Amino acid sequence: MRIVPLAADSMGARSMCTLVETEDCSILIDPNVRLGPHRYGLPPHPSEKRRRAELWRGIRDKAKRAKVFTVSHYHYDHHNPDAPSMFRGKIALLKDHKKKTNTNQGNRGRRFANKIRKYAKEVAIADGQEFEFGRTKVLFSEPVVHGVNDRMGYVIEVCVREGRTAFVHTSDIVGGCMRDQIDFIVEQNPRTVLMDGALSYMMGVYGKENMELSQRNIVRLFEETDLRTFMIDHHLLRERKWMERIPLVFESAKKHGVKVLTCAGYVGRSDELLEARRKDLFGKRKRRSIRS
Ligand SMILES: [Zn+2]
Ligand SMILES: [Zn+2]
Numbered sequence: 001m002r003i004v005p006l007a008a009d010s011m012g013a014r015s016m017c018t019l020v021e022t023e024d025c026s027i028l029i030d031p032n033v034r035l036g037p038h039r040y041g042l043p044p045h046p047s048e049k050r051r052r053a054e055l056w057r058g059i060r061d062k063a064k065r066a067k068v069f070t071v072s073h074y075h076y077d078h079h080n081p082d083a084p085s086m087f088r089g090k091i092a093l094l095k096d097h098k099k100k101t102n103t104n105q106g107n108r109g110r111r112f113a114n115k116i117r118k119y120a121k122e123v124a125i126a127d128g129q130e131f132e133f134g135r136t137k138v139l140f141s142e143p144v145v146h147g148v149n150d151r152m153g154y155v156i157e158v159c160v161r162e163g164r165t166a167f168v169h170t171s172d173i174v175g176g177c178m179r180d181q182i183d184f185i186v187e188q189n190p191r192t193v194l195m196d197g198a199l200s201y202m203m204g205v206y207g208k209e210n211m212e213l214s215q216r217n218i219v220r221l222f223e224e225t226d227l228r229t230f231m232i233d234h235h236l237l238r239e240r241k242w243m244e245r246i247p248l249v250f251e252s253a254k255k256h257g258v259k260v261l262t263c264a265g266y267v268g269r270s271d272e273l274l275e276a277r278r279k280d281l282f283g284k285r286k287r288r289s290i291r292s
Contacts, residue, residue, distance in 0.1 A: 001162045003192055006059050007033040008263035009237035012051035012274040014077040016196060016234050016263075018169055019062050022162040024134025028066035029158060029169050031059050032080035036238070036275045045281040048274045060086065068133065070126060071095055072171035073146060073155040074108035081108070084115040092116055093126040093138065095156050100127065100143035102153040127156050137161040141184040147174035147199070148210055157181070159188040166190040174199055174235055175206075175214030182217045185225070192229040193221065194263065197236020200245045201276070215248040222256040233263045240276045 001022050007015035015033035019026065033055045035044040044052075063069070063086050070093045071079045080086075095101070097109025117123055124131070126140040139161065143154035155171040168190040173181040175198030185193060198214040199206040221227055230253065236242045243250070253260045264271045274281065 001165050001167060003167050005194065005263035005266055006062055007055035008233045009275065010233050010262035010264035010271045010273065011055060011269065012272045013048060013055055016171065016194065017059055018194060019066060020160045020167060022136040024136045025068060026066045027068045027070060027138060027160055028063055029070050030072050030078040030171065031063060031069060032076060032078060033059065034077040039275055040279045042278050042282055045278055047281055051274060067091060068093060070158055073153060074105040074112060079112055081112050081115060085119055087116040088119040089121050092120040092123045093131060094123065096125045096127045100154040105153040135162060144173060144181045145178055146172050148177045157184050159190065167192045170195040172196050175210065176217045177210050177213045182220060185221055189225045190227060193227060194231040196234030197232045199235045200242065201239040211245060215246055218249045219252040222252045222258050227258050229259045229261065231261050231263055231266050237262060237273055238276055240273055
């Protein structure tokens with residue numbers, strides 16, 4: 001199994017888009033990439049816009065060889081309603097937009113399904129379902145809350161299994177504070193996980209208790225599974241000092257021999273937290289223009 005994160009916050013824009021290739025099939029998870037519209041009261045910097053465009057080109061390119069596309073929920077960093085034709089000839093496994101959702105995402109999901117139906121070879125609801133492609137199994141969790149309550153709706157986690165090797169992509173469980181979000185991962189006993197981290201850049205909303213809980217639940221993964229590689233990205237990578245937020249995770253990873261990486265690190269790139277550096281990006285531009 002080959003796991004290739006194609007876009008992520010650690011690569012400079014908001015996304016968790018990942019390509020998973022097995023002997024039998026290639027699966028593209030959550031194909032889109034977006035920019036945080038407002039951060040530090042600033043719009044996206046031109047360098048972020050360039051990066052988004054570059055990452056999107058990469059997704060479009062890799063999408064050609066994927067047979068299956070999955071969508072975990074209807075936030076725009078996880079699906080792209082403006083590019084429905086990329087679903088041409090594909091099997092689309094989608095989060096149910098009628099059940100376990102909120103009004104906003106329900107409406108977006110309905111419109112999205114209608115758009116891609118024209119192009120896709122097959123469209124199926126994925127919540128709690130298992131699909132087989134040769135010897136590759138693609139299993140989705142029942143809907144779990146987006147974060148720590150249902151205000152932001154629900155997401156579905158996905159496990160791709162080939163033989164004894166499994167990979168879990170959690171989508172937006174926002175640090176994994178809820179029991180059922182973590183239970184699904186433990187049940188799959190994956191070798192590799194990609195999890196979105198805690199909302200540490202909005203501690204006022206998220207809270208210290210959840211930060212603690214998120215860490216304890218990640219440690220539970222290390223203790224109760226044979227996990228070897230733990231990728232953490234997305235929300236947590238929206239601040240530069242993200243490593244300082246999860247000391248318990250690093251400590252436990254060391255003990256259990258788990259490698260903790262960002263998506264950028266996994267593909268051999270350095271982390272480029274452009275959104276977290278937005279203030280600096282604009283600041284530098286200003287200083288340069290004064291000098292010239
Ligand atoms: Zn989301
Ligand atoms: Zn997201």
